[in-house]
Amino acid sequence: MRPESLEFFKKLVEAPSPSGYEQPAQRVFRDYIAPFAEVKTDVMGNVIGLIRGGGENLPRVMVVGHSDEIGFQVKYIDDNGFIYFAPIGGVDAHLTPGKRVRIHTAKGEVAGVIGKKPIHLMDEEDRRKVVRLDAQYIDIGATDKKEALEYVRVGDPVTFAAGFERLLGDRVACRAFDDKAGSFVVAEVLRAVAESGVKLPVDLYGVSSVQEEIGLRGGATSAYSVNPHVGICVEVDFATDQPDVEKKHNGEVKLGKGPILPRGANINPPLFDLLSSTAEREEIAVQYTGIPRASGTDANVMQISRGGVATALVKLPLRYMHTPVEVISLSDLDQAVRLIVAALPGMAGDFTPR
Known part of the structure; x- marks a missing residue:
């Protein structure tokens, strides 16, 4: 991870942001994306960055991670x-x-x-x-x-009071990686697209949402206002490579082995196929899990916004969720950014399941 991105990540997770009180973290997010995106903050406190594509009346793609913490x-x-x-x-x-x-x-x-x-x-x-x-x-x-x-x-x-701390290798520990790791990936996707200079065939909206932990509230309102054709939610998921977690519950998920692509009712099948094939083409390691129900993430409310949205999840393996010592691998964050950026040009298509 580049040093400037790591410093941004550290500032983001250490800024206090319990649900309903997110603005210290949202200010960090907003300041970071302001040089390369059109930025607005809505009445709920969601921060929305926009990078316009190359054309008029383009499909809208919304990538969202929530900024609030327990x-x-x-x-x-x-x-x-x-x-x-x-x-x-x-x-x-x-x-x-x-x-x-x-x-x-x-x-x-x-x-x-x-x-x-x-x-x-x-x-x-x-x-x-x-x-x-x-x-x-x-x-x-x-x-x-x-x-x-x-x-x-x-x-x-x-x-x-727990702050950001380096562990061995590329593992880091802190409170609030759930889900400021997701907001970080959203910001880095915006940055990578802007720095590439490539005009996408979609309008890209990057959202750092609020109040997810108390009912997916910011995800619901931001999805309604953006009205996306395609939505990608970046969230954390349970790593099962610690001694006391049962793999039968959530599959085999390891830190440092790449982002997770779930399948299930919350996931649009053609969009899942696009992400999976992109990972294969770009040689990005990914892990797979199943969610046979509503996912309990912003993807859930985004999928059923208005007339429906083609939705997928890109998840980040995390140990010790909802504790002050959450642990994540920095390489998983970098690979999630690579995957989403590489898949964006293909998101102008039709995602109606057939």
């Missing part, structure tokens, strides 16, 4: 200054106690920790229990409620 929201501050919170998106109550967090306030970031009763003070039954999220609390070091309210107010978003 997180928390401040719900209540008690008399002693401890802060109670609710999850934004799917947060596992097993992993939150003892974690460092950042509360994103009007006055800037406030550091905190999610407290936990010491094991010495627990009886056997307590040790076996998972503490419910609504019983957990954040300690910012305040002496009482009055002091806490000088810094924090109800409704402020909260993220895990």
Whole structure:
């Protein structure tokens, strides 16, 4: 991965963006694509970049990844200054106690920790229990409620404090790769098309959507406004090359072996064939999975927008989804960009299944 792209990726994933509070990350995305695309932000907060093709009344292709991450929201501050919170998106109550967090306030970031009763003070039954999220609390070091309210107010978003870190090889760890890795690929597709100088036979829309984790909301509204003929959703998917994940659930998926092309009801068959044949022609390694239902991604709402859209998924293998230590391979991101860019010229055709 080129150094400038890696720096953009790092800034994007470290910018806080719980669902409904995405604009710090969206500003990073918007600034990055502004030199090579027409850019607008809609009332939902979706950022849409457009590169026009070579002609008039061209088919519209929409490539989308969502910018929002899981997180928390401040719900209540008690008399002693401890802060109670609710999850934004799917947060596992097993992993939150003892974690460092950042509360994103009007006055800037406030550091905190999610407290936990010491094991010495627990009886056997307590040790076996998972503490419910609504019983957990954040300690910012305040002496009482009055002091806490000088810094924090109800409704402020909260993220895990985990930042971007290099592991061995091309593997990296951070929170929020789900799905800012997808938004990154969208931005890099726009950049690669612009820098190629080639006029495509389609108008290309690259979208960094919002509020996916709480109901695919930004994907639905952006698809309605763009009204694409073809839609590609770039998402993460469960890598099954860690010891405790069952391959029978999601197939054999490994980090560093290329992007994933799923098949199923959410995937337009001719569009899947185009992506698969493009990968073969360009010698891009890909992996295959099956999704025998709605996919639970922005591809789902895009497919059924208006009169229907020819839709496909390009997914990125990810370990430890919805934790502060998600792990991804940088080469998988690069190969996903290559695949989508190479397939774009073929997306001006008819994708009606026959």
